[in-house]
Amino acid sequence: MTMLRAETRIALPDPAAVLRPLCEHMREHEAEVSEADGVTTIGFGESRAELTVEPGALSVVIEAPDLAQLQGSRFAIASHVVEFAPEGTAPAIHWSGDGAEPMLPPDFRVLSVTGVEQLTPHMRRIRFRGEDLARYDSLEALHVRLFIPPAGLAEPVWPMIGADGLLQTPPPEQRPAVRKYTIREIDAAAxxxxxxxxxxxDAGPGSAFAARVQLGDRIGMAGPGGRGLKQAQRYLFLADETGLPALARMLEHLPAGTSGLALVEIADAAERQSLTMPEGFSLRWLHRDGAAPGSTSLLTDALATLEWPAGEGSLYLWAACEHAAFREIRAAARQYLRAEVDAHLVVSYWRAGVSEEQHAAEKRKAA
Ligand SMILES: Cc1cc2nc3c(=O)[nH]c(=O)nc-3n(C[C@H](O)[C@H](O)[C@H](O)COP(=O)(O)OP(=O)(O)OC[C@H]3O[C@@H](n4cnc5c(N)ncnc54)[C@H](O)[C@@H]3O)c2cc1C
Known part of the structure; x- marks a missing residue:
């Protein structure tokens, strides 16, 4: 296999003092770290970095089978050298060799809008075209981060990996807003x-983009992430409108004969969609009928009334909805459903009254 190669020599007052914590950190993250003849080798999957302490500098050589892995390894080394360098110093890093010119991050794609379909009064399907989509075609990871350029910007500006191997974000006035969404359908070959x-x-950048979208508009996409469909014999799904795309995609891919129940909170009957699911699977729509999204206990009330026959095979509970319902469902899953539920994934997809940035910051704090 022909390997790509990148190298750098980073001036540091005490390179050994940076290399030590860097290696410890890599070991904690299950990278293979070894040392022989004064050269430290860190293995990242199929790529490999060799680091040598020289007087006043850390020398790094990376070999990787493709550009994405080369970029990933360069980023891992460069970002941790910056992190572990003495406070107040900003090590200058400049890679030479393959992939040294600024480029989009390996998991980033530019998508252009090819179609818009109004599924229901409040649900709009947007179709996109992009290149090299194979990595996003997985039921293991359904979600992506969308990068939505500010409205009215003539030419979108994307985050780039710079010559130092680090991520460069565009200036604030050009910076795309980042929002999490679910891939509802994908045909990577096409x-x-x-x-x-x-x-x-109260539309933020995500909803506002969908409302104003024009054919040919471009957004960025990174990922995929999140946990996907888990194998079980029975399923209990709970979702509001934001969890509906993930639920619908999972239902379509359940093996024939799988049993279960999906509870879906929507505004009213006009928001119902026709979903494909295994025969024998039940779907119950719960209507807010005029109440504001995120203000009802429809999902948790429905959950509280369920009776599950014991001993009928493993049961997996999946829920994605507004934060208040998420908390109730998670507590129920951990407490009174514990005996029946073999595994669960309960996720807060949005929080009433706060933007996704604030919501994500709160989640990080709670974690
Ligand atoms: C893993 C994951 C996957 C997701 N997949 C999807 C998806 O496929 N489709 C989808 O539409 N959403 C999805 N969401 C939810 C979506 O990311 C949030 O709704 C997000 O806040 C929308 O961004 P925004 O820019 O429109 O609003 P923000 O700027 O984040 O918020 C602005 C205001 O709108 C309110 N708000 C946000 N969402 C809603 C809502 N649904 N109803 C009413 N008020 C709201 C906020 O509380 C805030 O007051 C997903 C979220 C996660 C975490």
Missing amino acids: GTLAIDFVLHD
Whole structure:
């Protein structure tokens, strides 16, 4: 296999003092770290970095089978050298060799809009075309981060990996807003995918983009991430509109004969969609009928009334909804459903009254 190669020599007052914590950190993250003849080798999957302490500098050589892995390893080394360098110093890093010119991050794609379909009054499906989509075509990881350029910007500006191997974000006035969405449909061979956007009041960048979208508009996409469909004999799904795209995609891929129940909170009957699911699977729509999204206990009330026959095979509970319902469902899953539920994944997809940035910051704090 032909390997790509990148190298750098980073001036540091005490390079050994940076290399030590860097190696410890890599070991904690299950990278293979070894040392022989004064050369430290760190293995990242199929790529390998060799680090040598020289007087006043750390010399690094990376070999990787492709550009994505080369970039990933360069980023891992460069970002941790910066992190472990003495406070107040900013090590200058400049890679030479393959992939040294600024480029998009390896998991980043530019998508252009090819179609818009109004599924229901508040759900809009947007179809996109992009290149090299194979990594996003997985039921193990359904979600992506969308990078939505500010409205009215003539030419979108994307985050780039710079010559130092680090991520460079665009200046604030050009910086895309980042929002999490679910890939509803994907055909990687054809280079197409679809995402279903909830059109909601108090629209932030995600909902506003969906409302104003024009054919040919471009957004960025990074990922995929999140946990996907887990194998079980029975399923209990709970979702509001934001969890509906993930639920619908999972239902479509359940093996025939799988049993279970999906509870879906929507505004009213006009928001119902026709979903494909195994025969014998039940779907119950719960209507807010005029109440604001995120203000009802429809999902938790329905959950509290369920009776599950014991001993009928493993049960997996999956829920994605507004934060208040998420808390109730998670508590129920941990307490009174513990005996029946073999595994669960309960996720807060949005929080009433706060933007996704604030919501994500709160989640990080709680974690
Ligand atoms: C893993 C994951 C996958 C997701 N997948 C999807 C998806 O496929 N489709 C989808 O539409 N959403 C999805 N979401 C939810 C979506 O990311 C949030 O709703 C997000 O806040 C929308 O961003 P925004 O820019 O429109 O609003 P923000 O700027 O984040 O918020 C602005 C205001 O709108 C309110 N708000 C946000 N969402 C809603 C809503 N649904 N109803 C009413 N008010 C709201 C906020 O509370 C805030 O007051 C997903 C979230 C996660 C974590």
